[in-house]
Amino acid sequence: MTTNKKVKPAQPGGFNDYGPAAMIARGRMIDTIRRVYELYGFQPLDTPCVEFSEVLLGDGGETEKEIFRLTGPEEDKELALRFDLTVALSRYVAANTDLLMPFKRYQVGNVFRGEKPQAGRFRQFLQVDADVVGAKTGLADAEIIAVTAAAMAGLGIERFVVRINDRKIHDGLAAAVGIDARGPLTRGEMVNELLRVLDKLEKIGRPGVRAELMKKPEYEADRALHLSAEQVALVERFLDIAGDNGEKLARAEALVRGETGAAGIAELREILADLRALGWDERVEVDLTVARGLEYYTGPVLETRLLDLPEIGSVASGGRYDEMIGRFHANAIPAVGTSIGLDRLFDALQRLQLVTTVESEVDALIIVFDAKYTATYLDYLRRLRAAGISAEIYLGSDSGFKAQMRYGLRKGVKHLVICGEDEIAQGGVQVKNLATRNQEFVPAERLLAYLRQPAVSA
């Protein structure tokens, strides 16, 4: 602290501060989602932000490039920041072999993406996840979809839809199209390429998808699908499927091939029946174009759109990942989960004016009208707080009443408590309601009851 050279108080791009107004609104959102998750029987879990790199990384791929690695005192193995909460959950489940199954956990946690610094791109953001580990497809997936819808409804969002699909149906489409292993590439890799292209539909549109599906491979291990016009037409017939949920599934059933595809149709039918009984079927729409980029999904997938802000993409998404825990564990353990992206959702709700922001929730500010009465002021302060009324005394050095009132107004304090010689003589205080600008004398013995009244707006 002895240097005089100033350090620039700058932040790296994508790492954001949240000031009081944002934090109060975000805190309410998180509390709401947590309450919904708990209502559905999920238990809280916390895992650290830091894991061994080898735990986080699969077989390379996208995440490999997007990870923040740590250097600190000597380690046997490299450490890194988590990029989602799911991989750590899988690690936790594999490490805790006596865990009660099915394990329904929720987690609120920051995740980190080592992307190139770029405006508007979060490199740290908050996820609020719920997962069911150790339960097969069907009821567990319905519960995950239901809890996602319930969280959205709980946040006061009326116009949203949870779109669902099943990776197995896409496998059945691939079978119908005739996608197969090619050169060094497995059939699975080629099917994943089909998913990757379909996942870009919204971004690149139908002509873009068509071009990508027909693209020729440039080298042996290039996954480009190189479909014929006929094959592309089949994919497009699939993408054109319309109707209500039942009609879509019937039409998809007529088009896909193979056992896996048929299993996918059956899974979604069962899930839809469960969602009907759970009361959430009207919020859920089968959408055969939903693919979800992440390679770890193996069955049903979901994503949630705000109908008034479709352009921001999914605000809550997830799906079934039956093979991930098998990376760590001898036995395959099925799992399904949902993840609410709090930062994106918070931005969206602000744009839709569905969040009310306040700077604070302080009920009373005690004005330092005359410093010689400080003990009296502090005694009032003590009594207010003991009664559960949030209160503070002005701590600044500007002794003027106007400056102190300006502080109270900017902070969003509800009442000013003002007390000078006259008020002390009369055994009470002046209370100024900053919403109504009404001011009146309140005897000391009535002060607590007076401040407990809901503030009346002007």
Add this chain to the structure above:
Amino acid sequence: MTTNKKVKPAQPGGFNDYGPAAMIARGRMIDTIRRVYELYGFQPLDTPCVEFSEVLLGDGGETEKEIFRLTGPEEDKELALRFDLTVALSRYVAANTDLLMPFKRYQVGNVFRGEKPQAGRFRQFLQVDADVVGAKTGLADAEIIAVTAAAMAGLGIERFVVRINDRKIHDGLAAAVGIDARGPLTRGEMVNELLRVLDKLEKIGRPGVRAELMKKPEYEADRALHLSAEQVALVERFLDIAGDNGEKLARAEALVRGETGAAGIAELREILADLRALGWDERVEVDLTVARGLEYYTGPVLETRLLDLPEIGSVASGGRYDEMIGRFHANAIPAVGTSIGLDRLFDALQRLQLVTTVESEVDALIIVFDAKYTATYLDYLRRLRAAGISAEIYLGSDSGFKAQMRYGLRKGVKHLVICGEDEIAQGGVQVKNLATRNQEFVPAERLLAYLRQPAVSA
């Protein structure tokens, strides 16, 4: 996910998972502290886990070695994980020049210490801080001490003490002892060395302190104090000061020298008067041995001890740091704060049996007695949740009643809801209270009211 090589589901030392029982207890603690901070008029703030290294690091020293640096995609400047919440607060204040002052913020956040991996040492831990920025010594310090005591009391801790002292009194001691600049070392550096030695009193005892105070420097820039026996005797007279708070300050006043020391005595006297009016004076003890290691403190300092676990050290500490924001900002901005170490406190409260842990707070588990009634079960589930009763349906694949009951017992569910052919015919369900083991038939229309009753323990 195509590899068969298993990754070991291990965690780096000092990075801990918290399972449901711990998380529910920790969540209650955090909520309690937040409520107290809000009662005192503090507003929430969040800053990211990642900052530019140059923001976090001062003039080197201890923190330099203990920092986790990040490597990710290209950056102009190195990034690192924060090691406390205070430096980031200072950066935030300096960057937001239109901030309402005094700024009273609280923050709940993980901090990271790049220590050598070692059993029992946290490398990620949660801090719950409150700070007042932009207010001078006196009332603001009293508020910070009061809010620390109020948080402890709010957590149900009865036997604690907040020890307070003032760095300026130690400066007055240094003046009395005759500590001064030496060679390339400034007086400030030599006084900091005195503080560093006094801070080790509990660890190394009186003989250890004596030895360290008398140690000869081995090279020119070695801060070793090399005090004479006479000087050491003066320090020991200071450390021997006893009595109530007023007596200690009077005795210290007689011993210290210089304006700074006198100012420190006056500051503590004012703070104690304010704490008396705020009702917290009986929890606060002047302790002239409290030094706090961190070099950034400039005035009053505090630390909080649990009287039944003195050996664990301070569970909440802080102080005034009037020069830190000046690292970033042209104007010096005074600041004072407190930091509750949640992980250490949670461990302590567990040892003192002051936390009750439960695995979940689920009111009802619906048993899948016969899968053909699933729609009925889900309808009950929907109605329970709509009434705010936390409920789940058994999602596992073991269809036996015993396995499902075992799940409910281990998860700490309060009631089982059991429904087969007979119950459906009678228009209701069997409800088994898992605490009392009592089971009775409840008609459907009475179920919500029945489950809302508080569970009676056996």
